[in-house]
Amino acid sequence: MPINAGPTYFVAEKKFLEARTREEKIAALEEMIRTIPKHKGSEKQLALLRKRLANLRKQKSGRATARPKFIIRKTGSAQVCILGMTKSGKSSLLNVLTGVNVEVGDYPYTTKEPNVAMMNFGDVQIQLVEIPAMFDPESMSILYTCDEILVLLDGSEDVDRQEKEIKKMLSGMRLSNKKMLFVVNKSDLEESKSKYLQISAKVKIGLEELKERIWSGLGLIRVYTKPPGKPKIIPPITLPMRSTVRDVAENVHKDFLKDFKFARIFNNSRFSGSHVGLHLLIFHFHPLLFPSIPFFYI
Ligand SMILES: Nc1nc2c(ncn2[C@@H]2O[C@H](COP(=O)(O)OP(=O)(O)OP(=O)(O)O)[C@@H](O)[C@H]2O)c(=O)[nH]1
Ligand SMILES: [Mg+2]
Incomplete structure (x- = not known):
């Protein structure tokens, strides 16, 4: 109401x-x-x-947002917070991207505690967290430790005003340098002139593109490992871009490094199938990053 x-x-x-x-x-x-x-x-x-x-x-007096009060345990390859004004469609988006069923309301401030759910993207799990629009310090503290902030703007309201207010709030929290993705929701109602990606959580417009942008904003690569004669291992390892073969090997098992002779890397570049050493930057072999898939053979 x-x-x-x-x-x-x-x-x-x-x-x-x-x-x-x-x-x-x-x-x-x-x-x-x-x-x-x-x-x-x-x-x-x-x-x-x-x-x-x-x-x-x-509470004791002092800066309201100075220190994290609690941390939601991170699971999956990355944690992405959904931040936006009330009724911008954060819960609707969380539901449609992850398949959960959190409460959506046609009245303001339906969500009072952070909602958490896992989104699947190309064999990788990404944790999404809806930040309640009351912007209380406990919930807002999650923004300090998350890997990316998805700012959801309400396309049926003044988009520029929302963008300005949220940027101001984040700069007040010294979070302006965080990885951020601005998205306009409710594009089924009206076409906004905004330069940002237009989606509709309700009628499912632009959601595949959104998932890809969330992923590419994280700056991660997926590496599938494959023992000789066996199928590739799922889920893949996720690592920061510009990781080396050594990073992959360490991630698989510390012992790998002791007996390491070479790895073979498979992707869609002309080097595919080559023997490579520990110092190789996977990035070099991976100009497209997504969706090319390297396999390691050690
Ligand atoms: N037309 C349209 N309505 C939407 C869309 N996404 C959400 N809504 C509606 O907007 C209202 C608010 O949606 P919620 O998902 O609860 O928004 P929220 O940002 O989580 O809101 P609070 O938790 O209350 O701050 C509901 O009536 C939704 O049905 C959309 O893409 N298009
Ligand atoms: Mg909500």
């Missing part, structure tokens, strides 16, 4: 989003509670604001 808030509420909400200290957050939340319309449709939201205020009052 819509809360039909007036402009004073949204000004207070903006202050809350931009607040850097606990004191600023408390002041902004108090203003939001004062200005939110009081009716049945806003009850849930009001309760949430009150709870958040009570929690903030309990």
Whole structure:
């Protein structure tokens, strides 16, 4: 149910989003509670604001986002956070990319705790984390340790304004240098003039392209290993770009290095099938990175 808030509420909400200290957050939340319309449709939201205020009052004073409060245990090859304003479609996207079924709502702030699910991409598992749009410090702290931030902009609202606000927030957290991917959702409703990838989580537009961009943004390579006469091993090893044969060998087993004579590498380059040594940068053999697949034969 819509809360039909007036402009004073949204000004207070903006202050809350931009607040850097606990004191600023408390002041902004108090203003939001004062200005939110009081009716049945806003009850849930009001309760949430009150709870958040009570929690903030309990915390020690200082920078609200200075230190990670908790870390979701990373699993898979990488962790990617989905960040965006409320109702931009973060939960819908998480559901459609991973096959889970977290709550999607037509009212703001449906997601109150981070949602976590695994996305499969070409034999690799990537952990996706939806960051609740209240941008509370506990959830936001995950951004410090994740590998990439997918910023989901709502194409049915002012995209430039959202982009500006999120960039400002991330720069306030000193996260401007993090790997970031901006995407515009709800392209089924209207075509945005934005330069970013347009998708629709609801009617499944642009999702394959999105998966590839998430993957390429991570700067990883996949290496399938293959013992002689046996099929390739799935899942592949994932390593940072410009890793060497030594990195692969170490990843397989430390003992590999002791008896290492050579490896054979197979991909779609003219060097395919060559014997190679430990110092070879896999990157050199891998101009396309995706979808070419090297096999190691040791
Ligand atoms: N038309 C359209 N609606 C969408 C799309 N993606 C999400 N929605 C709708 O937008 C509303 C919000 O979706 P959610 O996935 O809950 O958004 P959210 O960003 O997780 O929202 P909060 O957790 O509440 O901050 C729901 O009514 C969705 O059905 C889309 O691609 N197109
Ligand atoms: Mg959500």
